[in-house]
Amino acid sequence: MTTERSQAPQSIPTRRVQLEASFEDVPRHFAEGNDLLLSHLTVSLSSMFPDGEEFFVRSVRHFRDRIEDPVLKRQVAGFIGQEAVHGREHRAFNERMEELGYPAKHFERMTARFLKLREKLLPPIANLAATAALEHFTATLGALVLSDESVRASFGHPAVRDLFVWHALEETEHKAVAFDVYRAVGGPEWLRILTMRTMRVLFVVGVVTQMLVSLAQDPGTFQRGRLRASWRHLRTTPLLRRALWQELRAYDRRGFHPSDIPTDDLVETWRARLFGEGGSMVDKLAGSQAA
């Protein structure tokens, strides 16, 4: 059996998680209570991850040779390893969603095209600033998933919950890496903050647009009263609460650092719950007996 020992918070292990087989029986409306909007929101986010994460890796790798701190060098290697596995597993999930009728692969291609264009038009430091900003997004959402049982339950199907809880743990583990690289190579505060302000708008517009396109293609959207009931439910979830948006905005403060938001206890708890002795996802690691 593969297990993991308790590690120092700055260690960023690459875990070869394999979830593809468990996606086979995920239904179209997998979210808790067959919820329409939460299913579409989850697929919209997942569709952005694989190409988004490849962009993050390219942005950080570009500056790798300029990093002198050996601890940060090791963390960059861990960050690249974690993002590569996330991308692979989310692509597998997106393929299953495509089979079920979501335009998930189309959204993947749109994300890839948008990011390639960005890289063509903007200098590497601006793309690293975008990576650091989006990593604050994933870390903030990740901490919400890890700390709120109702958010974890809202994923519904256990395979989707495993995918997002494991991803949430690793986003929390490596939340400061892109940020620290940006600082180490002299990225200016004004560009970091301006980029976050832009990415916040683009992210919300991107997710909402994808959801509208995706909902328009789903017969469930047109079942009497279903969309309205789902909207009423979404408004009560922590995703639309002010506290979440305040945490996202904390990044705009000059001198902000991701470690200003304490998450070490969450990381320790979830490392043990998922991958510690008898952890719930130990059997999903490559090389484990059940994998």
Ligand SMILES: [Fe+2]
């Ligand atoms: Fe990731």
Ligand SMILES: [Fe+2]
């Ligand atoms: Fe990440």
